[in-house]
Amino acid sequence: MVATAADPGGAIALRSAAFRPVQAPGRWFWPLFAALGAVVVLAAVAYGYQLLAGLWVAGYNDAAFYGIYEANLVAFIGVSYGGALVSAVLRLTNARWRAPITRMAEAMALVSLVVGGSFAIIHLGRPERIWQLITRPQAASPIVWDVIAISTYLAATLIFLYLPLIPDLAIARDRLGPSASRLRRAFYRLAAASWSGTPEQRQRLNWSVGAIAVLIIPLAITVHSVLAWAFSMTSRPGWHSTIFGPYFVIGALYSGVALVIVVVAAFRKAYRLEPYIGLPHFVSLARIMAVLGAVYLYFTFSEMLTTGYVRTREEASIVAVLLEGSFAPAFWGFLVGGILIPIVLSLVPAARKVRYLVLAATLAVAGMWLKRLLITLPTATAPLIGDVWGTVQFTWVAIVVTLGATAAIPLGLMIIFRFVPILALDEMMETDSRDEREPAFERSLGTRSPP
Amino acid sequence: MTVPPDDADLAELPQVADSARGMSRRQALLSLAAAGTALAAGPLVGTLVRASDPADPTHAGEEPLPPRRWAMVIDLRRCDGCKKCTEACQAKHYLPPQQEWIKVYTLRDRTGVEFNIPRLCMHCEDAPCVRVCPVTATFVDRDGLVLVDQDKCIGCRLCMAACPYEARYFNWTQPKVKPPLPTKATPEFPSPQQRGTVGKCVLCVHNIKFGQLPYCLEACTMGAIYIGDLDADVATNGTETVRLSTFLSENNAIRLKEELNTKPRVWYISGHGEDLAW
Amino acid sequence: MIRRGAIVAFLIAVAALQLASLAIPGNTAAADPPARLQFDAEQRDDGAWMLRATLTRAGAVQSQETIQFLQQVDFFGQRWVPLGTAVTDSAGVASRLYSPTSNGAQRLIARHAGEEGTFASDPLDITVSGAAPAVPGEPPVLPVVRAWAFPVGAAILFLVWLFLAVILLRAVIGIARPTPMQATSSAPSQDAALDSSPQRNSSTE
Numbered sequence: 001m002v003a004t005a006a007d008p009g010g011a012i013a014l015r016s017a018a019f020r021p022v023q024a025p026g027r028w029f030w031p032l033f034a035a036l037g038a039v040v041v042l043a044a045v046a047y048g049y050q051l052l053a054g055l056w057v058a059g060y061n062d063a064a065f066y067g068i069y070e071a072n073l074v075a076f077i078g079v080s081y082g083g084a085l086v087s088a089v090l091r092l093t094n095a096r097w098r099a100p101i102t103r104m105a106e107a108m109a110l111v112s113l114v115v116g117g118s119f120a121i122i123h124l125g126r127p128e129r130i131w132q133l134i135t136r137p138q139a140a141s142p143i144v145w146d147v148i149a150i151s152t153y154l155a156a157t158l159i160f161l162y163l164p165l166i167p168d169l170a171i172a173r174d175r176l177g178p179s180a181s182r183l184r185r186a187f188y189r190l191a192a193a194s195w196s197g198t199p200e201q202r203q204r205l206n207w208s209v210g211a212i213a214v215l216i217i218p219l220a221i222t223v224h225s226v227l228a229w230a231f232s233m234t235s236r237p238g239w240h241s242t243i244f245g246p247y248f249v250i251g252a253l254y255s256g257v258a259l260v261i262v263v264v265a266a267f268r269k270a271y272r273l274e275p276y277i278g279l280p281h282f283v284s285l286a287r288i289m290a291v292l293g294a295v296y297l298y299f300t301f302s303e304m305l306t307t308g309y310v311r312t313r314e315e316a317s318i319v320a321v322l323l324e325g326s327f328a329p330a331f332w333g334f335l336v337g338g339i340l341i342p343i344v345l346s347l348v349p350a351a352r353k354v355r356y357l358v359l360a361a362t363l364a365v366a367g368m369w370l371k372r373l374l375i376t377l378p379t380a381t382a383p384l385i386g387d388v389w390g391t392v393q394f395t396w397v398a399i400v401v402t403l404g405a406t407a408a409i410p411l412g413l414m415i416i417f418r419f420v421p422i423l424a425l426d427e428m429m430e431t432d433s434r435d436e437r438e439p440a441f442e443r444s445l446g447t448r449s450p451p
Numbered sequence: 452m453t454v455p456p457d458d459a460d461l462a463e464l465p466q467v468a469d470s471a472r473g474m475s476r477r478q479a480l481l482s483l484a485a486a487g488t489a490l491a492a493g494p495l496v497g498t499l500v501r502a503s504d505p506a507d508p509t510h511a512g513e514e515p516l517p518p519r520r521w522a523m524v525i526d527l528r529r530c531d532g533c534k535k536c537t538e539a540c541q542a543k544h545y546l547p548p549q550q551e552w553i554k555v556y557t558l559r560d561r562t563g564v565e566f567n568i569p570r571l572c573m574h575c576e577d578a579p580c581v582r583v584c585p586v587t588a589t590f591v592d593r594d595g596l597v598l599v600d601q602d603k604c605i606g607c608r609l610c611m612a613a614c615p616y617e618a619r620y621f622n623w624t625q626p627k628v629k630p631p632l633p634t635k636a637t638p639e640f641p642s643p644q645q646r647g648t649v650g651k652c653v654l655c656v657h658n659i660k661f662g663q664l665p666y667c668l669e670a671c672t673m674g675a676i677y678i679g680d681l682d683a684d685v686a687t688n689g690t691e692t693v694r695l696s697t698f699l700s701e702n703n704a705i706r707l708k709e710e711l712n713t714k715p716r717v718w719y720i721s722g723h724g725e726d727l728a729w
Numbered sequence: 730m731i732r733r734g735a736i737v738a739f740l741i742a743v744a745a746l747q748l749a750s751l752a753i754p755g756n757t758a759a760a761d762p763p764a765r766l767q768f769d770a771e772q773r774d775d776g777a778w779m780l781r782a783t784l785t786r787a788g789a790v791q792s793q794e795t796i797q798f799l800q801q802v803d804f805f806g807q808r809w810v811p812l813g814t815a816v817t818d819s820a821g822v823a824s825r826l827y828s829p830t831s832n833g834a835q836r837l838i839a840r841h842a843g844e845e846g847t848f849a850s851d852p853l854d855i856t857v858s859g860a861a862p863a864v865p866g867e868p869p870v871l872p873v874v875r876a877w878a879f880p881v882g883a884a885i886l887f888l889v890w891l892f893l894a895v896i897l898l899r900a901v902i903g904i905a906r907p908t909p910m911q912a913t914s915s916a917p918s919q920d921a922a923l924d925s926s927p928q929r930n931s932s933t934e
Binding site for chain 2: 800802804805806808809810811812830831862863864866867869870
């Protein structure tokens, strides 16, 4: 923490930084909010048009029955995994440096999960009938498993966001009370659950957060595995692959960590959080991202090798079209731009600057979105009888809805941080006080050095 | 291969037992000539004695016949790719032009020869489409046929992904039916279809449950489409009747994508005595 | 030269006669000696049926004549399934083995197409039982997994939701409920909680 003479512990500066989005967001806030909101509204209009006119306006036809919406479903739910990794896994491995970024990661996980889950509804032909998933579900259907997994994971993510938030909400209750509106005061008081920092309360909180961190990891793995199995539990070439469960999970982790880097960098700049989040954070995240990217590359290679080597007719046509055919530019572009370049940028010492790491992360997120499209489109357009491939169009409706979902994530985060502190105050202070008692080499991973 | 006798040829068989059955010479000569004419005009005579399409294709209020274990056989030696089956199915079910519930592909086999193959829903006995439907909108009916209840379908299209025969179609827009139909759509006769739901060949269950042949079979001028019962071991293309099991084994009939273990009900007799590989 | 009109008229008359003959149940008296086709069937020990048809003409057996055996079915109308043919031997008997592939009542018939025309025997009703189906259905795969998958999955899901609820409730209730130790003094001010530890004051950057 940053100490000054007037603020020896640095706690006041930390608090004001954490509450800056709540109290003094800056002049850029409302224009950006309006711009993002406009995109989201436009997307809602496009979706309304789709509801009235039918799904053909999104570029679908019988020979291309799955496409951009299904790719978005996988991509947007996938990036939510960054939150699970940064918060849960790093917590369980006792990585102290995660403290300043957990709140942003968890909030991003929640927002992207909700946005991604909405694509499950957007791609339906008759969304008004989804209540039937409760009245007449079929237990053997992967979509039912999907719905159950996503709703369970959503509940766990909400709990995982809320519990560590309790001490921070107590700070808000006490610090902001006099200046805040009645509604806000009531919200903080209710949500803080009479937190007062006693050892019993702290012990109970630690147990609960630890328990949910343990539970949320298999839940996260289940969600994306089930989403993958919705594809691989069909006999379609390119989808009917045993690696799909782990493949999608690793892909989600990779793109999730990348989006955490982007989100943290953006909000750090916007709310001037540089004293608390420095280059070491980005370097650590980028290294994790690079490892996950390497694993994803390995899985991709395994897929292409086994299907391409044995060359059964239907599988071979998918490999051919990806490696050498109409989808080849996109595939190789994804491989180089979305995997290789981010890995190199994350590991090369010359690129050890925040802006290069953010570039690597942006390329990774974009590349992984493209990869989800490359998973969906070739198989959906491949012929099962004869050899006439389908064609897909990217219509304005599909593009606008996708852009709306992309805009909804920063918009959602901006809204959340108007109400809750952007830094995990209590956690950072606990971590800091523990660090004081730790050997020096542990501190080298800490939050001390400014950028 | 023995040519099975024409059904119309056999029409003169007695309905009532008569021990001294025979014919006068004059009648016999006339019958010989009549038999020759009947061979040519058989289908016409057959049609005359069949009931014409009822006004209500859903047969509301009628009692259906007992269930059968349905099968279809498509004789590719006879199929000439004229697509009259597709036209009849589309017309009678009021389908949009891109929805071909029975679709005739023109493919080239491994020896380079072109052949035509009509593909309809296989109504698999272990249907992958039924397994994946999240709201059981796709179901197996009393007769073992796979139908879609378009009132329940949420349009997720997972059944389309699961079908290995690309036999399912989606109503990407609201189909327009002119003039408006007098009957309400049912899973057996899903016309007019609903926007945002899945439609596919119903094996004319609305006909076959009431003793009427499927539209594609009736429209086929080559007699290439047979409908049969696996339990009664019989099949007919409207004019010729065969013992289904013998017909299949004598002609080396195969099913498409047998290795996928979907247990489809549609057999194909290939035109060149070889595997249907393309 | 026969005119086309005459041929057409002839064909129409023949067709009309054929239609009319459909309605005639019996037959007018024949001047020629009647031909008879006697048909019976006998079930063997192995379940197959031996079909026997005897062709006589004016009491004399006819040999080297082809007899067709058919099964009458009600399948989209009245139809006849060919069971095969046999040639009459010197005793005028044509016999053929018939292995039924479906159970229940069956109506069989023998038919002869000769120079006098086509005629059939009386229909024969038999009852078949124990016939093996020609194209049997197959049992479903993995019956044990299918039976247990849903109960196990539902149990796991229930436990997960239970655990989530327990975590949340334990946390919120445990935090909100004032503990006995705190009852004596008021809740320490947030300042104290944040800045009280002596080590923190000596931290440097």
